[in-house]
Amino acid sequence: MTERVDCHSHSAYSGHGSGSVADMVHRAEELGLATFAQTEHLVLPEGMDPNFETSMAPQTMERYLAELHEQRERLRKEGSALELVIGIEADWLPGRTDELAALCEPFEYVLGSVHFIDARPIDDSRDLSVWDDYGIDGLWRAYFETWLDMAAHPGPIMCFSHPDLPKKYGWRPSFDAREYNYEMAQAAARSGCMVEVNTAGLRNDANEAYPALELLRSFHDAGVECTIGSDAHGPKDVAANFDDAVELMRRAGYRKIAVPTPDGDRRYVSIDDEGRK
Ligand SMILES: [Zn+2]
Ligand SMILES: [Zn+2]
Structure with missing residues (x-):
């Protein structure tokens, strides 16, 4: 059986999720995952999230880190087979690279996301006015x-x-979005970063995982490695739709899942035919 991993997850610290860090890690253990990365939303620039409903407050970041290190220590003492990766999901904003480097320094794994256009949310149902404009x-x-x-x-x-x-709300462009696939894949390949299959799309109006098969195929063809994350916002969705993600990766041509390790490197889980049950 393929080793299962979940490399994208949130807890109540996100301001819009549920469960503690400990609850999340316990759930990952219960499911027998090999790797679990907790990747809470990084603090946003002042004023962008005044009530900390989409990101962590600066003082919360320290608690978050401390709790993850406590969990790691507990896993070690108990001889658990689960590898915990101390991660963060960073909002990339134009010109924010230096600030991000400083903020992400304590973390072993950093996800990069675009959730904002002109500092306005594109995927927050409380304010979607940027779509109107x-x-x-x-x-x-x-x-x-x-x-x-x-x-x-x-x-x-x-x-x-x-x-x-x-595509989260099912609002699709009238032009063929695939015109960006090649450019995105080339840019990702040049960056040396990996991409993820994120299964949250299967649980919202996108009705398919992120990215779409053809975009994932472009990443594969450009040599970009790929990992898998549930984007769970509470214990119940940890590792959700993992098998669907593996199937999508296989259809795109991938034969191994890239998995972040605590030393900032990657290891690989085979999803080759022979690995299939
Ligand atoms: Zn995100
Ligand atoms: Zn996320």
Whole structure:
């Protein structure tokens, strides 16, 4: 059986999730995962999230780190087979590379995400007004351009999350979004970062994982390695839809899952035919 991993997850510390860090790690153990990365939302620039509903507060970051180190110590004492990776999901914003490097320094694994256009959320159901101003096509293009900017200046980022996030609400562009696939794949390959199959899309109106098969195929063909994350926002979704993610990776041509390790490196889990039950 393929080793199972989950390299993207949130807890109540996100301000919009549930469960403690300990609850999340216990759930990963219960499921028998080989690797679990907790990747809470990094603190945002002042004023962007005044009530800390989409990201951690600066003082919370320290507690978050301390709790993850406590969990690691507990796992070690108990001789657990679970490898815990101390991660963070960083919002890439234009010009934020240096600040990100400093903020992400204590973390072993850094996801890079574009959730904001002009510092306004694109995937927060409480305020989607940026979609009204840009229009669906305009928003998609602005997203892709910002994403390409991130891939060209990744700073501390090690993996690009949910590369086609704007499909979250099912709002699709009238142009063929695949026109960006090649450019995105080339940019990701040049960055040396990996991408993830993020299964949250299977649980919202996107109705498919991020990224779409053809975009994932472009990443594969460009030599970009790929990992898997549930983007769980509570214990119940840890490792959700893992088998679907493996199937999507296989269809895109991948034969191994890249998995972050606590030393900042990667290891690999085979999803070759022989590994199939
Ligand atoms: Zn995200
Ligand atoms: Zn996330």
